[in-house]
Amino acid sequence: MKDETGTPGLPGWASPRILDRSTVSRDVTVAPGMCGTGLFVGQLGDWTWEAVSALCGVDVFAARNRQGEPAYLSFYYFRIRAGRRFHVGALNFGDRLRVTSGLFNYGSESVLALHTVRRQDSDTPVDEGPFDPEAFYAGKDEDCLYVENFNRWISRGRTGSNEDLVRSSPPDFHYAELPRLPAPHSPRADYRNARTNRTFLDGEPPGRLPTGPTRLTYAVDATRDINGVGLLYFASYFSITDWALLRHWRGLGRDVHDFMGRTVLDQRMCYLGNADPEAELAIEVTGWVRPGTPHDEIVTVVLENAGTGQVIAVSTLHVTAEGTQ
Amino acid sequence: MKDETGTPGLPGWASPRILDRSTVSRDVTVAPGMCGTGLFVGQLGDWTWEAVSALCGVDVFAARNRQGEPAYLSFYYFRIRAGRRFHVGALNFGDRLRVTSGLFNYGSESVLALHTVRRQDSDTPVDEGPFDPEAFYAGKDEDCLYVENFNRWISRGRTGSNEDLVRSSPPDFHYAELPRLPAPHSPRADYRNARTNRTFLDGEPPGRLPTGPTRLTYAVDATRDINGVGLLYFASYFSITDWALLRHWRGLGRDVHDFMGRTVLDQRMCYLGNADPEAELAIEVTGWVRPGTPHDEIVTVVLENAGTGQVIAVSTLHVTAEGTQ
Numbered sequence: 001m002k003d004e005t006g007t008p009g010l011p012g013w014a015s016p017r018i019l020d021r022s023t024v025s026r027d028v029t030v031a032p033g034m035c036g037t038g039l040f041v042g043q044l045g046d047w048t049w050e051a052v053s054a055l056c057g058v059d060v061f062a063a064r065n066r067q068g069e070p071a072y073l074s075f076y077y078f079r080i081r082a083g084r085r086f087h088v089g090a091l092n093f094g095d096r097l098r099v100t101s102g103l104f105n106y107g108s109e110s111v112l113a114l115h116t117v118r119r120q121d122s123d124t125p126v127d128e129g130p131f132d133p134e135a136f137y138a139g140k141d142e143d144c145l146y147v148e149n150f151n152r153w154i155s156r157g158r159t160g161s162n163e164d165l166v167r168s169s170p171p172d173f174h175y176a177e178l179p180r181l182p183a184p185h186s187p188r189a190d191y192r193n194a195r196t197n198r199t200f201l202d203g204e205p206p207g208r209l210p211t212g213p214t215r216l217t218y219a220v221d222a223t224r225d226i227n228g229v230g231l232l233y234f235a236s237y238f239s240i241t242d243w244a245l246l247r248h249w250r251g252l253g254r255d256v257h258d259f260m261g262r263t264v265l266d267q268r269m270c271y272l273g274n275a276d277p278e279a280e281l282a283i284e285v286t287g288w289v290r291p292g293t294p295h296d297e298i299v300t301v302v303l304e305n306a307g308t309g310q311v312i313a314v315s316t317l318h319v320t321a322e323g324t325q
Numbered sequence: 326m327k328d329e330t331g332t333p334g335l336p337g338w339a340s341p342r343i344l345d346r347s348t349v350s351r352d353v354t355v356a357p358g359m360c361g362t363g364l365f366v367g368q369l370g371d372w373t374w375e376a377v378s379a380l381c382g383v384d385v386f387a388a389r390n391r392q393g394e395p396a397y398l399s400f401y402y403f404r405i406r407a408g409r410r411f412h413v414g415a416l417n418f419g420d421r422l423r424v425t426s427g428l429f430n431y432g433s434e435s436v437l438a439l440h441t442v443r444r445q446d447s448d449t450p451v452d453e454g455p456f457d458p459e460a461f462y463a464g465k466d467e468d469c470l471y472v473e474n475f476n477r478w479i480s481r482g483r484t485g486s487n488e489d490l491v492r493s494s495p496p497d498f499h500y501a502e503l504p505r506l507p508a509p510h511s512p513r514a515d516y517r518n519a520r521t522n523r524t525f526l527d528g529e530p531p532g533r534l535p536t537g538p539t540r541l542t543y544a545v546d547a548t549r550d551i552n553g554v555g556l557l558y559f560a561s562y563f564s565i566t567d568w569a570l571l572r573h574w575r576g577l578g579r580d581v582h583d584f585m586g587r588t589v590l591d592q593r594m595c596y597l598g599n600a601d602p603e604a605e606l607a608i609e610v611t612g613w614v615r616p617g618t619p620h621d622e623i624v625t626v627v628l629e630n631a632g633t634g635q636v637i638a639v640s641t642l643h644v645t646a647e648g649t650q
Contacts, residue, residue: 015340029386031374033358033367033560035553042358049356061354062419072418093397093553094387222581223567224549228360228418230585235358242548256547256602260555277581 016050019129022103022178024051027120030095037242037264040088041078042235048113048149049073051101056111057174065168069155073111074165075234077150077191078269083142084320086119087263096120102131105178108169110152112181117145130179137185150187162231162274163308194270199300200316204288208298211287214248217306218281225277232274232312240281241269241301241315248285248299249321258321266318273312275305282306295321341375344454347428347503349376352445355420362567362589365413366403367560373438373474374398376426381436382499390493394480398436399490400559402475402516403594408467409645411444412588421445427456430503433494435477437506442470455504462510475512487556487599488633519595524625525641529613536612536622539573542631543606550602557599557637565606566594566626566640573610573624574646583646591643598637600630607631620646 016026026047028034034043049060052073065071082088098120104112114136139146153173157164194200204210218240220232225240227233246259275281287299297320303313341351351372353359359368374385377398390396407413423445429437439461464471478498482489519525529535543565545557550565552558571584600606612624622645628638 029384030553031371031386032552032558033364033371036549036551036558038549039358039367042364046356046358059354059419061356070418091553093395094384221568222585223571224361224363224564226361226585227357228355228416233357233361239549243546246548260547260551260602277585 016054017127018054019100019127019131022055023100023129023131024054025098025100025127028097028099030091030093030097032093035091035093037088038235038239040091041080041238042233044080044115044147045075045149045234047099047101047115048151051103051113052111055103056178058170058172063153063170063173065153065155066171069168070229071153071155071168071170072229072231073151074154075149075269075271076110076152077148077187078234078271079146079148079187079190079267080264081146081266082264083140083144084263084265085142086145087265088145089261089263098127100127100131102133102136103178104133104181105175106150106181108173108175109167110150111175111178112187113149113151115145115147115149117147119143133181133185148187150191162276163305163310165274190268191270194268194314194316195272198302198311198314199286200268200270200314201298201300205298208288208290211252211289211297212248212285214244214251214285216244216247216283216285218243218283218303220275220277220279220281222277230277234271237269237271237303237313237315238267240283240303241313241317244283244285244301245299245317245319248287252294254321261322263320263322264317265320267315269313269315271313273305273310275312280306281312297321341379342452343379344425344452347380348425348454348456349379350423350425350452353422353424355416355418355422357418360416360418362413363560363564365416366405366563367558369405369440369472370400370474370559372424372426372440373476376428376438377436380428380503383495383497388478388495388498390478390480391496394493395554396478396480396493396495397554397556398476399479400474400594400596401435401477402473402512403559403596404471404473404512404515404592405589406471406591407589408465408469409588409590410467411470412590413470414586414588423452425452425456427458427461428503429458429506430500431475431506433498433500434492435475436500436503437512438474438476440470440472440474442472444468458506458510473512475516487601488630488635490599515593516595519593519639519641520597523627523636523639524611525593525595525639526623526625530623533613533615533623536577536614537573537610539569539576539610541569541572541608541610543568543608543628545600545602545604545606547602555602559596562594562596562628562638562640563592565608565628566638566642569608569610569626570624570642570644573612577619579646586647588645588647589642590645592640594638594640596638598630598635600637605631606637622646
């Protein structure tokens with residue numbers, strides 16, 4: 001299989017493309033290393049770091065702050081909206097995707113990356129910039145995933161502990177050319193709610209009854225949860241949330257196959273803190289279902305450092321247990 | 326940063342290069358999604374699948390056998406040789422690597438991929454094919470990882486269970502143009518030993534005393550260990566082995582920081598079977614240390630399906646607890 005540059009191989013072989021000053025696009029073949037929630041979230045995050053590197057004049061992977069200390073473009077708010085036909089669990093080896101990424105200006109310490117992840121076929125139109133935020137937020141394309149990453153530059157504080165992270169941007173991070181997001185779409189109201197109220201919901205969801213709460217203790221897994229610089233890995237927050245969901249569902253009489261067949265229609269994660277490798281997390285899972293459709297659940301998962309009482313993450317998911325139709 | 330094609334961005338932005346009929350090369354920036362044993366092993370495996378796709382005329386990611394069923398280029402033998410200065414645990418965000426991959430002919434049902442993973446800097450010579458297997462097997466470059474992947478085409482058998490996998494190659498897998506590996510270097514003796522004797526060692530290592538055995542039970546984690554097609558993910562075998570090593574070391578009085586600071590100088594894995602998502606694994610860890618240098622250990626880990634008694638993997642590691650010098 002050849003692509004138009006004459007290079008043998010697969011989509012994913014060709015370089016990503018810069019469409020304009022704030023938009024990049026890439027063609028991807030789904031590989032084993034990006035299947036499953038944890039791996040796909042990790043891949044999305046790497047694409048955010050690559051987009052910022054390509055468009056903002058900074059090598060995000062090796063970034064340093066003004067003091068010469070490593071600066072990490074850490075994840076603060078992460079949302080994936082999907083459809084019943086195309087969701088993270090539906091990704092299969094060999095699927096062809098087109099990922100288009102648009103960056104938005106949030107000042108010197110932060111940046112917003114929006115990604116559309118579309119199934120690619122011969123009908124898919126030619127990809128052109130600029131990235132359209134209105135279309136993104138209105139978007140209900142059943143063959144598209146809509147991903148939001150709001151990130152902040154941080155460094156380790158003087159103690160060196162993962163619990164002591166401070167804001168810290170690189171001097172070569174050029175953001176002024178990025179467009180500003182239209183204010184109604186800002187994720188700030190969403191994550192402020194999560195930070196304040198430990199849920200992304202606005203009170204109890206109408207017409208639904210509670211399942212749980214399920215309370216669990218999770219020991220940070222040094223063999224998988226720690227990233228290359230010793231911090232709790234951002235993608236692991238999703239894996240840990242899934243770990244809790246699976247156990248919450250076991251309490252509801254479901255088994256591992258129900259879990260593996262789930263469809264996550266929407267998931268939001270707010271990252272409020274990190275943890276040291278010896279940490280234990282106290283996790284609380286609260287679910288809400290409609291009478292008559294118990295497979296359709298809205299779930300909030302709160303991760304708390306059991307030693308310090310600090311909440312390190314809040315996630316709300318809309319998930320169904322039936323799998324792809 | 327621009328590369329020579331004028332595309333802004335990082336190494337890793339540019340396409341991989343075909344050097345000759347059996348060799349590809351790529352420049353990579355180490356990202357969070359490839360740090361840590363499990364993630365890096367997963368990335369290496371994807372590079373093997375990409376190399377075979379580029380060179381053998383088949384889309385490995387979407388391959389089908391003659392019956393039209395999905396065919397997976399599954400991992401059978403996986404080895405990573407490293408040095409004290411450059412090992413998997415030493416990878417850091419932003420590191421520049423050059424990965425050169427050579428494929429070797431093992432007939433229609435199998436293939437061998439050899440990868441050199443080198444730290445990249447301005448002194449690194451221009452990369453030219455063909456891949457030199459003699460240099461690979463003799464290689465002791467302290468800034469190079471030497472990776473071997475011996476893979477077999479398999480499909481699910483009629484039962485659909487992960488315990489019933491059968492050989493099964495795609496008709497469009499073109500291997501005849503690949504060179505044959507010089508016989509002395511074949512991994513066959515190595516993996517036959519593992520398969521027969523449940524270790525890669527030739528008996529007890531001279532001059533060393535045993536630690537353990539440590540016996541553990543591990544429940545397959547459906548949130549992380551299952552790949553996109555419902556099989557136990559090949560990279561998870563390494564994560565599970567690490568899980569066992571960490572607990573073996575706790576029994577020896579070491580803690581999570583000793584584990585995180587480890588250097589794995591050499592690791593071999595032989596994949597003998599798969600498991601269903603509900604499976605529990607019985608794991609046995611046997612270590613060998615020299616008196617006076619207890620931090621320097623040779624460890625064999627055997628993973629067995631606790632329900633069936635079938636050994637699904639054997640791994641032998643040479644690992645030190647001191648971390649990078």
